[in-house]
Each structure stands twice: as structure tokens, then as C-alpha cells.
Amino acid sequence: MALLEIRGVSKSFGGVAANVDISFVVEPGEILGLIGPNGAGKTSLFNAIAGEVTPDAGEILLDGARVSGLGPVACAGRGIARTFQVVRSFDSMTVLENVMVGAFSRTASAGAAMKAAEETLEFCGLAPRAARLAWELSPPEKRRLEVARALATQPRLLLLDEMLTGLTPTEAQEGVQLVRAVRDRGITVIMVEHVMEIVLPLVSRAVVLNLGRVLTIGVPGEIVKNPDVIRAYLGDRYAAA
Template structure:
């Protein structure tokens, strides 16, 4: 990394600083404003839910945090360092990993080899990368499928493989993009348990989800986006009672409930 990406001056001990700070983030695509004035901090060790209706700007913001695209305005600070102009591989090296809403597995490769793709970002020797990948597969419940082709996995297993490959990069911040979509209730319970165990490992989690029944009991804090802006943020039980959130996202049926 070069000296152009200077860290924001630290005013608090590293352990007490938010792991991620977004300040006045704007993103435009031509005349379309995808994100506007987005500012929030993410305390380390929490599970943060990023929710909102379709077109709210969640995926765009996810991409900005991961380094897929730089904002047209604003600042992204990770672990006290300004990473706004760093690309995704550089941010991965610093400890930011993500999954994708549509799984991006290498279907002709084995499950183990898929996860080793992630572990090679931390281990240069194949034996060490393989050992690390096997540990992640055991942690995520996929060890029994290590030798299977990724293309033969069920959709829920492919979502879990996305998580495993991201975990193999040994992140400090994990971005989960709709990993619960399409799961049965029993599969969703296993997914919730996995996310809690990830947090228990000291990894901060930001997750985009639409299934409110899953998100709200799981997250420590929720941020609601609407039309690219932060509509509400706070404890989940407070956010779901916010009249603006009910009107813009949850709807009259939730208000009645």
C-alpha cells in the first residue's frame, strides 16, 4: 500500500474504534443517485443488518464497502485507515471479505479447491492453504462435501460455500449478501447459528437480507436505506417501530400487527 492512503488520525484506542466508518457517501450512475449522504459507523464485534426495499441502494453500498467501486464523494475508513480508493483485492488483504447474492463458485472444481482459492490469500504454501480450507469447511458444516464438485451442491450448500470461501480469507469484516434467501426454516436456523458463531470468532458482520423474521432477532443493530439514503438506524426493535420505516418498507400489514 502507498502513502497516499493515510490513516485518519486515531483519537481513541484501536479496540474502541468502530471497525468501519462511512462518511457522506455518494454514488451516482449518470443522472441516477444510488447513494446519498450515507454516514454511519459499525462497532467491531457486532452483526449489523442493512435492510430496505428493492432499489434502496443496498447492493451499491455493499460494493463501495468491499471496494468494487469507489464512491463519487465521501470516505470509507476501515480499522482507522482511509481505504476509499483501494480496490477489492487490497481491501481483502486488509481483512474485508464478501459473499454474493448469486453464488460465484467454480463449479468444475471441488468444494475444497473452491475454499482454497480464498485461503491462498493468506497462505503461500499449498499444504497450509489446504489445512486452513479444511478447517473452514469443518466450521461451516461442509466438510462432508469437500471432495464433491461445487456444481453438484444444492442451492443452500452453494450459499454456504460462498460463506466458507470468504471466511478462508480470514476477514475481520464479513459482508453477507442475502445468504438466507430461498432457505427452508430448518436451513435458515442453521444459517443463523453459523452467523452467530462467526461473530463469536470476533468477526464483525454486515448482512443484507429481506427476510425480516430472520434479520431482526439476529442483528445487534439495523440500518434502513430508502432511495439511497439512511432512513433509520438503531436497535432492531426501535427501527421496526419507526413510522418512516413502516411507511416506506414494512407496510400497513406490519403497522396493524
């Protein structure tokens, strides 16, 4: 059975249709890419899955149970965790404390939360920075911190919003390894990226969005050859070639 099912989700913001009748499923254990040009509606769909916005129509099911409209707190409780396109760290708190906030969603004990947070930091390669204040981290470290914080909630589904965008090739490679390690832990991943060459080698399948609609769904090899995808990214002239 599919872990996540998106059924006919539509969402408009003040007359601008961000998502129109979007449907697809996410299988357990896969890394799914959500790609498309700027303004395709990727982040909007992300926010719907994470519970931050409620779709105008359609529904989102996690393990067969409806999660759309429940709000972000309930979604986090059900096992959906996320990172943000523009990094949001708790800047007055240490790196360890940032991750503890996530860990407290599964335990009330400060000792247990700290232990879980330490393990998660170790897993994400941030253990040496645990005692630092979050604002002191470099941009790639902050993205790792977001992943660590999300993982600390023990999610079943992790939503990564442009986690690799804006990184140097080396940093992006390290990011890719982290995503693979997360998947190997049995956590299903959906990644939003608009840089195709980073995301395609990593994902098992990709959903391409354009102008708020699903353009195509397929394995990376098919996606890059699809004329519609080329048209959406590069324009009509290249599609003919």
C-alpha cells in the same frame, strides 16, 4: 474505536442515485443488519465497502485507514470479505479447492492452504462435501461455500449479501447459527437482507436504507416501531395505524 466508518458516501449509476450521503459506523464484534426494500441501495453500498465500486463522494475507513477506492483485491487484503447475492462459485473446482483460493490470500504454501481450507469447511459444516465439484452443491450449500471461501481469507469484517434469502425456514435457521458462530470467532458481520423477520432477531443494530438514503439506525425493537420504516415497507396507510 469503530471497525468500519462510512462517511458521507454517495454513488450514482448513470444519473440514478444508488447511495446518497450515507454515514454510519460498525463496532467491532457486532452483527449489523443492512435492510431496506428492493432498490434501497443495499447491494450498491456493499459493493462500495468491498471495494468493487468507488464512491463518487465520501470515504470508507477500516480501522481509521481509508479503504474506499482501493479496489477489491486490496480490500480483501485488509480483511474485508464478502459473499454475493447471486451465488458465484468456481464450478470447475472442488469445494475444497474453492476454499483454498481464499486461503491462498494468507499463505503461499499449498499444504497450509489446504489445511486452513479443511478447517474452514469443518466450521461451516461442509466437510463431507469437500471433494465434490462446486456445481454439484445444493443452493443452501453453495451459500455456505461462499461463507467458507470468504472466511478462509481470515477477514475482520464479513459482508453477507442476502445469505438467508430464498432458504426454507430450517435452512435459514442453520444459516443464522452459522452467522452467530462467525461472530463468536470475533469477526464483525454486516448482513444485507430485505426479509426483516429473519434478520432482526440476529442483529445487534440495523441500518435501514430507503431510496438510497439512511432512513434510520437503531436496535431491532426500535426499527419495527419506527413509522418511517413501516411507511417505506408497507406504504402510508399502515404508518398511521
